[in-house]
Amino acid sequence: MVQNLFWTDGLVTQEEREQHLKQKGVTIWLTGLSASGKSTIARTLERKLFDLGWLTFVLDGDNIRRGLNSNLGFSPEDRSENIRRIAELANLFSMAGIINVVAFISPYRRERNLARQLAGNGNFVEVYVNCPLEVCIQRDPKDLYKRALRGEIKNFTGIDAPYEAPEQPDLVIKTDIESAGECVNNILRYLREKQFIK
Amino acid sequence: MVQNLFWTDGLVTQEEREQHLKQKGVTIWLTGLSASGKSTIARTLERKLFDLGWLTFVLDGDNIRRGLNSNLGFSPEDRSENIRRIAELANLFSMAGIINVVAFISPYRRERNLARQLAGNGNFVEVYVNCPLEVCIQRDPKDLYKRALRGEIKNFTGIDAPYEAPEQPDLVIKTDIESAGECVNNILRYLREKQFIK
Numbered sequence: 221m222v223q224n225l226f227w228t229d230g231l232v233t234q235e236e237r238e239q240h241l242k243q244k245g246v247t248i249w250l251t252g253l254s255a256s257g258k259s260t261i262a263r264t265l266e267r268k269l270f271d272l273g274w275l276t277f278v279l280d281g282d283n284i285r286r287g288l289n290s291n292l293g294f295s296p297e298d299r300s301e302n303i304r305r306i307a308e309l310a311n312l313f314s315m316a317g318i319i320n321v322v323a324f325i326s327p328y329r330r331e332r333n334l335a336r337q338l339a340g341n342g343n344f345v346e347v348y349v350n351c352p353l354e355v356c357i358q359r360d361p362k363d364l365y366k367r368a369l370r371g372e373i374k375n376f377t378g379i380d381a382p383y384e385a386p387e388q389p390d391l392v393i394k395t396d397i398e399s400a401g402e403c404v405n406n407i408l409r410y411l412r413e414k415q416f417i418k
Numbered sequence: 419m420v421q422n423l424f425w426t427d428g429l430v431t432q433e434e435r436e437q438h439l440k441q442k443g444v445t446i447w448l449t450g451l452s453a454s455g456k457s458t459i460a461r462t463l464e465r466k467l468f469d470l471g472w473l474t475f476v477l478d479g480d481n482i483r484r485g486l487n488s489n490l491g492f493s494p495e496d497r498s499e500n501i502r503r504i505a506e507l508a509n510l511f512s513m514a515g516i517i518n519v520v521a522f523i524s525p526y527r528r529e530r531n532l533a534r535q536l537a538g539n540g541n542f543v544e545v546y547v548n549c550p551l552e553v554c555i556q557r558d559p560k561d562l563y564k565r566a567l568r569g570e571i572k573n574f575t576g577i578d579a580p581y582e583a584p585e586q587p588d589l590v591i592k593t594d595i596e597s598a599g600e601c602v603n604n605i606l607r608y609l610r611e612k613q614f615i616k
Contacts, residue, residue: 231461232468240473263429270430275438277514287536288506291499301489308486309507316475318514338485 237317243274245314246416247339248407251326251386252349253378254364255356257395257403261349262323265404269319274417277313279306280323294375300331307335314343319416327377329384345414347407348389353378355396435515441472443512444614445537446605449524449584450547451576452562453554455593455601459547460521463602467517472615475511477504478521492573498529505533512541517614525575527582543612545605546587551576553594 238244248265250258262278269276285292289305292298303326313320326332336344356378357365368376375381391410393403411417436442446463448456460476467474483490487503490496501524511518524530534542554576555563566574573579589608591601609615 232464232474236468237473240468240471266430270434270438273438275435275514276430277510279510283510283513287509288503305486305503309510311485312475312477312481312507313514315481316511316514316516317473318516 234315234317237315241275241317243317243319244343244416245317246319246343246345246411247310247314247335248319248321248345248347248411249310249326249332249335250321250323250347250349251332251389252395253351253353253356253383254325254376255359255361256349256351257400258323258325258349260400261347261393261395261403261407262321264400265321265407268404268408269417272417274319275317276319276321278321278323279309279313284309284324294381296375296381299375300328303328303331304334307331307338310335311338314339325377325383327381327383329386332386345391345410345416346386346389348386348392349395349403350385350392351395432513432515435513439473439515441515441517442541442614443515444517444541444543444609445508445512445533446517446519446543446545446609447508447524447530447533448519448521448545448547449530449587450593451549451551451554451581452523452574453557453559454547454549455598456521456523456547458598459591459593459601459605460519462598463519463605466602466606467615470615472517473515474517474519476519476521477507477511482507482522492579494573494579497573498526501526501529502532505529505536508533509536512537523575523581525579525581527584530584543589543608543614544584544587546584546590547593547601548583548590549593 234245250262252258259280262280266276266278289302292302306322306324310320310322360366367373368379377383393406395403432443448460450456457478460478464474464476487500490500504520508518508520558564565571566577575581591604593601
């Protein structure tokens with residue numbers, strides 16, 4: 221009879237995974253207003269990185285708000301819990317050696333700092349997707365600003381809920397004056413400079 | 419000025435990732451009593467798969483209960499939410515093309531079925547880590563059974579909370595009569611038979 225099955229040797233480490241994949245596990249955290257272009261940048265970046273041979277994964281409203289975080293709303297508490305879970309999730313993907321791209325408004329500095337702490341400084345790139353509120357309101361692809369301005373949606377970031385812009389982001393991209401392709405190239409350049417990719 | 423950044427072309431699909439990695443994203447879900455050997459089997463399986471060249475990730479108490487699910491206890495509601503989040507998480511790792519190994523007691527049939535539904539039938543392998551309760555109580559590496567039997571821990575599976583054994587698991591391993599190595603080899607054989615790995 222096998223009495224004791226427990227040992228801790230042989231755990232596969234993040235470093236081993238990174239060597240195997242020839243890349244570093246890192247979180248690229250896109251923060252910005254609704255309609256600033258985060259998801260578009262994230263998906264374009266993912267496609268570009270993948271086509272270059274890197275293993276990536278995007279965490280955004282499409283796959284998180286409908287799944288893992290489907291039991292959360294938009295109150296300040298739920299927003300905090302939303303970002304806390306995403307930070308933990310991103311950290312797991314980094315541990316798995318994957319270049320993960322997070323695209324959430326993530327309006328509070330405190331939660332973004334928590335995400336950076338969890339990741340460890342060397343594995344976290346905060347990208348401020350900077351776009352003036354007026355431009356976001358003009359774009360408004362899902363009529364969310366219209367509805368928020370009419371009072372039909374409460375706690376909408378930039379309208380009746382705060383957005384705390386990053387004070388020291390690792391990178392700023394300006395989606396009102398640069399195309400998605402240019403923004404993505406800026407991020408790629410940064411990742412190469414910092415030797416996350418070669 | 420770039421007015422409209424939104425398009426949905428170019429999403430990297432699970433199939434593309436799987437082709438790139440030359441493996442299938444699949445969840446190997448280990449269920450069984452505390453001290454039945456789930457985490458040991460999971461970590462041994464991970465090491466073996468990794469050494470064979472496959473990309474894997476283990477989700478267990480060590481990395482989930484302390485992180486993502488650190489705000490959950492052991493009441494029936496919290497147990498359900500614990501497993502719901504893990505099922506969503508496992509699904510994300512499968513979407514990323516990774517062979518993910520889940521090692522949680524997951525005592526309720528309903529939640530394990532939810533996990534299978536989320537994964538889609540072809541991407542989910544339920545492994546029943548079958549070990550008699552008496553043997554688990556004998557092993558008791560963290561004195562949890564002792565404390566549960568003394569009433570110091572409430573809602574402990576097998577003592578004062580139910581364990582619903584799988585009715586139709588994809589695979590059963592018996593850690594009281596087989597070594598960890600034998601159990602892992604049985605799982606590997608199954609994964610090869612079903613062509614999850616070659």
